[in-house]
Amino acid sequence: MTKFKYIYGPVSSWRLGSSLGIDLLSGEKKICSFNCIYCQLGKKIMHCIDRKNYIPAKKVLEELKKLPNVDIDYYTFSGRGEPTLAVNTGKIAKWIKENKNGKTALLTNSSTILDRKIWKDIQNIDFIAFKIDAYSEDVFKKINRPIKGIKIENIRNALLEFRKIFKGKFTVQIMVLKENLKEMEDIKNFCKILKPDEIQLNTPLRPSGVQPVSKKTMEKVKKIFKGLPVSSVYDINKKKVEPISTKDTMKRRGKKI
Numbered sequence: 046m047t048k049f050k051y052i053y054g055p056v057s058s059w060r061l062g063s064s065l066g067i068d069l070l071s072g073e074k075k076i077c078s079f080n081c082i083y084c085q086l087g088k089k090i091m092h093c094i095d096r097k098n099y100i101p102a103k104k105v106l107e108e109l110k111k112l113p114n115v116d117i118d119y120y121t122f123s124g125r126g127e128p129t130l131a132v133n134t135g136k137i138a139k140w141i142k143e144n145k146n147g148k149t150a151l152l153t154n155s156s157t158i159l160d161r162k163i164w165k166d167i168q169n170i171d172f173i174a175f176k177i178d179a180y181s182e183d184v185f186k187k188i189n190r191p192i193k194g195i196k197i198e199n200i201r202n203a204l205l206e207f208r209k210i211f212k213g214k215f216t217v218q219i220m221v222l223k224e225n226l227k228e229m230e231d232i233k234n235f236c237k238i239l240k241p242d243e244i245q246l247n248t249p250l251r252p253s254g255v256q257p258v259s260k261k262t263m264e265k266v267k268k269i270f271k272g273l274p275v276s277s278v279y280d281i282n283k284k285k286v287e288p289i290s291t292k293d294t295m296k297r298r299g300k301k302i
Contacts, residue, residue, distance in 0.1 A: 049108050053068065066121050119147070120138075127156065135165065178222075221277075233270050245275075
């Protein structure tokens with residue numbers, strides 16, 4: 046079996062079906078502008094907001110070219126940290142569209158949307174899930190623990206502007222925790238203005254430093270979002286997939302196979 050270092054899966058994603066992960070960061074430390082309390086990638090972190098070339102595009106494309114014939118719904122930019130910190134996200138997404146005829150997805154913590162230079166890189170991606178776990182600055186700092194200088198109000202304003210130009214599927218993902226339950230009404234009101242195509246309510250079902258909320262609590266949260274296109278991780282039947290990855294690459298999801 047071919048050993049892949051920068052692509053992993055496909056994994057069964059409740060959001061994306063059969064999702065092939067693409068990691069443009071790699072390494073033992075996660076590279077992220079947040080250090081969320083629920084992150085499953087461990088405590089070692091390069092806490093930064095600098096966008097640069099972490100992994101040469103050539104190396105990633107070499108692996109994509111060796112990919113066996115497997116069922117893939119989305120080629121998903123995720124991995125060990127915030128994927129948009131890699132400057133070659135747009136280049137690789139373009140190659141996938143031209144050579145794989147596949148759909149691309151991006152799972153982002155929303156922090157880099159403040160930099161308009163990134164808009165060109167991601168505006169042609171088919172599906173983007175933007176994280177919004179808090180409304181107030183206090184809860185934002187408590188849950189997401191952002192690098193200094195990032196404000197949740199600025200993220201909200203940038204998302205409203207980007208929403209006007211993005212033609213793909215625009216999704217908001219909320220990690221529901223006991224720490225942000227009182228924020229849900231405010232987040233709902235913001236989503237009514239933002240008008241995402243979908244709102245996904247998640248909770249940490251994989252190994253994490255915090256406990257997930259119960260199905261009962263999640264149902265109460267769903268009712269807050271009544272009238273909006275909302276779904277929860279408890280609602281979805283996952284698609285069965287056959288991973289090509291080794292255990293080493295699957296650790297990007299905090300999960301063993």
